[in-house]
Amino acid sequence: xxxxxxxxxxxxxxxxxxxxxxxxxxxxxxxxxxxxxxxxxxxxxxxxxxxxxxxxxxxxxxxxxxxxxxxxxxxxxxxxxxxxxxxxxxxxxxxxxxxxxxxxxxxxxxxxxxxxxxxxxxxxxxxxxxxxxxxxxxxxxxxxxxxxxxxxxxxxxxxxxxxxxxxxxxxxxxxxxxxxxxxxxxxxxxxxxxxxxxxxxxxxxxxxxxxxxx
Amino acid sequence: xxxxxxxxxxxxxxxxxxxxxxxxxxxxxxxxxxxxxxxxxxxxxxxxxxxxxxxxxxxxxxxxxxxxxxxxxxxxxxxxxxxxxxxxxxxxxxxxxxxxxxxxxxxxxxxxxxxxxxxxxxxxxxxxxxxxxxxxxxxxxxxxxxxxxxxxxxxxxxxxxxxxxxxxxxxxxxxxxxxxxxxxxxxxxxxxxxxxxxxxxxxxxxxxxxxxxx
Numbered sequence: 001x002x003x004x005x006x007x008x009x010x011x012x013x014x015x016x017x018x019x020x021x022x023x024x025x026x027x028x029x030x031x032x033x034x035x036x037x038x039x040x041x042x043x044x045x046x047x048x049x050x051x052x053x054x055x056x057x058x059x060x061x062x063x064x065x066x067x068x069x070x071x072x073x074x075x076x077x078x079x080x081x082x083x084x085x086x087x088x089x090x091x092x093x094x095x096x097x098x099x100x101x102x103x104x105x106x107x108x109x110x111x112x113x114x115x116x117x118x119x120x121x122x123x124x125x126x127x128x129x130x131x132x133x134x135x136x137x138x139x140x141x142x143x144x145x146x147x148x149x150x151x152x153x154x155x156x157x158x159x160x161x162x163x164x165x166x167x168x169x170x171x172x173x174x175x176x177x178x179x180x181x182x183x184x185x186x187x188x189x190x191x192x193x194x195x196x197x198x199x200x201x202x203x204x205x206x207x208x209x210x211x212x213x214x
Numbered sequence: 215x216x217x218x219x220x221x222x223x224x225x226x227x228x229x230x231x232x233x234x235x236x237x238x239x240x241x242x243x244x245x246x247x248x249x250x251x252x253x254x255x256x257x258x259x260x261x262x263x264x265x266x267x268x269x270x271x272x273x274x275x276x277x278x279x280x281x282x283x284x285x286x287x288x289x290x291x292x293x294x295x296x297x298x299x300x301x302x303x304x305x306x307x308x309x310x311x312x313x314x315x316x317x318x319x320x321x322x323x324x325x326x327x328x329x330x331x332x333x334x335x336x337x338x339x340x341x342x343x344x345x346x347x348x349x350x351x352x353x354x355x356x357x358x359x360x361x362x363x364x365x366x367x368x369x370x371x372x373x374x375x376x377x378x379x380x381x382x383x384x385x386x387x388x389x390x391x392x393x394x395x396x397x398x399x400x401x402x403x404x405x406x407x408x409x410x411x412x413x414x415x416x417x418x419x420x421x422x423x424x425x426x427x428x
Contacts, residue, residue: 003379003380004348004350004377004378004379005377005378005379005380006336006337006375006376006377007375007376007377007378008374008375009373009374009375012274012373012376015387017272018386018387019386019387020271020272020274020387021271021387022384022386022387022388023271023376023383023387023388023389024268024270024271024272024274024373025268025271026387026388026389026391027268027274027276027301027349027351027373027376027389028246028248028266028267028268028276028301029246029247029248029266029303029304029349029391029396029398030244030245030246030247030391030396030397030398030408031244031246031267031268032242032243032244032245033243033244034242034243050268051267051268052242052243053242053245053265053267053277053279054238054239054241054242054245054264054265054279055279055361055364055366056238056361056363056364056366057234057235057237057238057239058231058234058238058364059363059364060226060234060238060241061361061363061364061366062241062242063267063279063361063368065267065268065269065277087241087242089243090243095412095414096414096422096423097422099414099417099423100417100419100422100423101417102417103417103418103419103423104418104419105419109419111419114419114420116422122220123220134218135241135243136218137241142363143361143362143363145359145360145361145368146359147269147270147275147277147357147359147370148357149270149273149275149356149357149370149372150269150270150272150273150275152269152270152275154277154359154368156361156363158363159223159226159238159241160222160223161220161221161222161223162220162221162226162237162241163218163219163220163221164218164219164221165217165218165219166217166219169237170236172232172233172236173229173232173233173234173235173236173237173240174236174237174240174400174401174402174403174404175237175240175241175400175401177240177243177244177400178406182243182244183244184243184244184398184408186388186389186391186411187388187389187413188388189388189413189414189415189416189426190388190411190412190413191411191412191413191414192392192408192409192410192411193408193409193410193411194244194398194406194407194408194409195406195407195408195409196406196407197400197404197405197406197407198309198404198405199401199403199404199405200309200310200313200403200405201403202403203313203314203315203316203317204317204318205314205317205318205319205323205325205328206328208310208311208314208330209310209313209314209317212403
């Protein structure tokens with residue numbers, strides 16, 4: 001495609017709020033699709049996040065961006081109150097139910113009740129998993145970093161356990177998300193299936209990378 | 215898929231380092247694919263990041279996870295030294311060149327020289343863009359947050375300008391990444407084209423979400 005338009009800082013400021021939300025949320029590219037499960041005082045909560053991001057392998061850490069607690073944010077409140085949560089990959093078989101969990105809801109009206117997704121307990125872990133998910137993580141809160149500019153937070157957690165089908169794990173540790181039918185998100189509301197993949201060898205600056213399975 | 219295996223904290227600790235890197239890097243699901251362009255003292259740098267994440271729409275903010283400066287990290291050093299950088303979406307036409315930019319390299323051996331990607335200046339911005347990219351962002355550093363547990367950092371930046379083809383922007387501000395041929399990443403080295411998408415209406419907890427274009 002040619003003829004790139006420049007949309008500058010003033011154009012962005014002048015955008016209508018909903019238009020700007022769609023536009024800016026689209027700029028990072030494809031995003032992970034995960035449901036975050038929490039529970040506090042017997043009330044279970046499930047929320048859709050597209051901001052789960054790798055932070056480190058050893059110790060195994062993952063991050064999440066969350067809006068602040070100045071408006072009701074049950075996920076963040078529950079994580080801070082209990083120290084535990086779950087991360088559940090979204091598969092194409094339940095994207096509609098997952099999107100439903102992005103609805104605003106009272107604390108005592110659980111997403112497990114209205115979305116159709118099933119509550120699951122595993123190995124005595126105190127936060128609930130999504131039964132339908134093909135890849136589930138038990139998480140322990142490590143830190144909450146405050147982004148001063150807009151009051152959002154970056155939640156850092158440690159992966160305590162991972163639940164997934166053994167046949168999706170390759171001999172080198174890589175997990176085949178095509179086998180798990182994992183989807184990704186763009187913008188605020190677009191869910192995508194993922195197609196053809198190509199893996200490359202560890203890159204060196206002295207030669208062009210080769211494909212791993214060619 | 216049935217028969218989920220549980221891989222627990224001790225299993226993860228006991229993994230071989232390279233296996234653990236592949237495994238843990240796969241757990242967040244599909245990730246965005248972006249090249250970060252920086253320049254300091256006339257030396258240009260280009261690095262592949264799969265951690266670009268939406269932080270806020272107003273002001274327009276994006277985050278990046280980076281390993282610390284304790285080992286040479288030209289991208290982070292250049293961003294902290296100059297305050298400016300670019301984020302360039304990776305399209306399927308140049309995934310091999312993009313992966314090449316993940317190679318370790320001396321500071322005076324620029325990825326623009328060995329990867330085959332072309333250096334581009336736009337509107338006097340001080341950091342370089344990737345000419346081949348279909349969606350390019352001019353970024354201004356806002357803050358660097360330190361993740362104590364493993365020494366990584368979360369770089370927060372403000373979007374100053376976005377360059378993309380007008381025909382990829384919908385009437386509601388949504389950007390069609392299928393039109394831009396944007397790819398996503400899983401694990402450390404797998405690049406995926408993205409297929410069918412479905413957009414949903416703003417979710418309400420009182421009814422199941424409907425598709426936007428059905």
